[in-house]
Amino acid sequence: MPHKNEELNTGSSQTTGTQALVTGGGGFLGRAIVDHLLAAGYAVRSFARGDYPELRQRGVTVIRGDLTDPEAVKRACAGCAVVFHNAAKAGVWGDYESFSRPNVLGTKNILAACGSAGVGRLVFTSSASVVFGAADMAGVDEAVPYPSRPRSPYTATKAEGERLVLAAASPDLRTVSLRPHLIWGPGDTQIIPRILAQARAGKILRVGAGKNIIDTTYIDNAAAAHLLAATALRDNPHASGRAYFISNGEPVNLWDFVNRILSMADIPPIRRGVPKSGAVLMGTVIESIHSALRLPGEPRMTRFLAEELATSHWFDISAARRELKYEPQVSMEAGLRRLQSWLRGWSSFSL
Secondary structure, three states: OOOHHHHHOOOOOOOOOOEEEEEOOOOHHHHHHHHHHHHOOOEEEEEEOOOOHHHHHOOOEEEEOOOOOHHHHHHHHOOOOEEEEOOOOOOOOOOHHHHHHHHHHHHHHHHHHHHHHOOOEEEEEOOHHHHOOOOOEEEEOOOOOOOOOOOOHHHHHHHHHHHHHHHOOOOOOEEEEEEEOOEEOOOOOOHHHHHHHHHHOOOOOEEOOOOOEEOOEEHHHHHHHHHHHHHHHHHOHHHOOEEEEEOOOOOEEHHHHHHHHHHHOOOOOOOOEEOHHHHHHHHHHHHHHHHHHOOOOOOOOOHHHHHHHHOOEEEOOHHHHHHOOOOOOOOHHHHHHHHHHHHHHHHHHHO
16 A cells, blocks of 8 residues: 555656655765656655755755754655655764764654655665775675774764664655765766876875775666665565665776776876875874864875775675666766766866
8 A cells, every 4th residue: 555645646657746855966966866766757856955956947846954954854855755865974084973963863854754744765875884894895795784883973873874764664664775885977076076186186095905896886876776776665565674785786996996087087097005004094193183283174094094995895786686676777887988978078177
């Protein structure tokens, strides 16, 4: 039996007219989810602190507000059949409270609003980093536990948000948590621009032996996984209350991947390196200086970042393939070609 807001389906398609909310709809992943929802026939709302006129021009209802404001969240969720909770504070540095308010309190507000509004399905954007320790993770699946000591405020608060979402699963609110890893592609405002800027400034060093293997996720694959998760929640109660790793399913050498991106921008490959122990020590010192002097921005190196750059972290996505019907549609090679085309225009514009 459909939940009370599922009656918003107005056409023969199972998605046509269904009201969906995307938190963080103006961000890199959020915008891609919005694009995929519109293409599938959903009526879409975006909830974010900023204004996005370009979304409004495409027929998206743009609602401005903060995740920490429960009343604003309730208004955004009212009348929705499905919520994609994508908004979060990300980063490798900062005080715990600055991450906890949006990532934990904000998620609590989303869950409360879903309950009061009768929302039937909630797809939560988590991160593979919620299970990161300091050691290699090679082909692990969802049975891997959370680390006993989180590596950063971001991973700690995202893990707590995920726990809340999964614990809230019920017949009235079906929930799922997706753990995409290192999302990249055209339109990226974080990973790719940062790599290029740091490389141009001569500030990138290889950390560790340079043999670590990682998973990544092309942007369209990550967005498609969210829609598949929403469909699975509707059709397969077994998916509710579960977390799923999402990636391209094509693990790559981290430093080969970075150098491939640099080559697209005619930047020489990374040749200098530092041992993992040296990078961790460097991160410890820089973190201390940042804290003592209250410097703005993120440190160039942190302990968490050093561990990420020196270790392998790739995941078994069999569960997503089996239970969400997820299959990456854009291969690494095809994605890299698309990225190169975008970088040509982006680099010219940015210069």
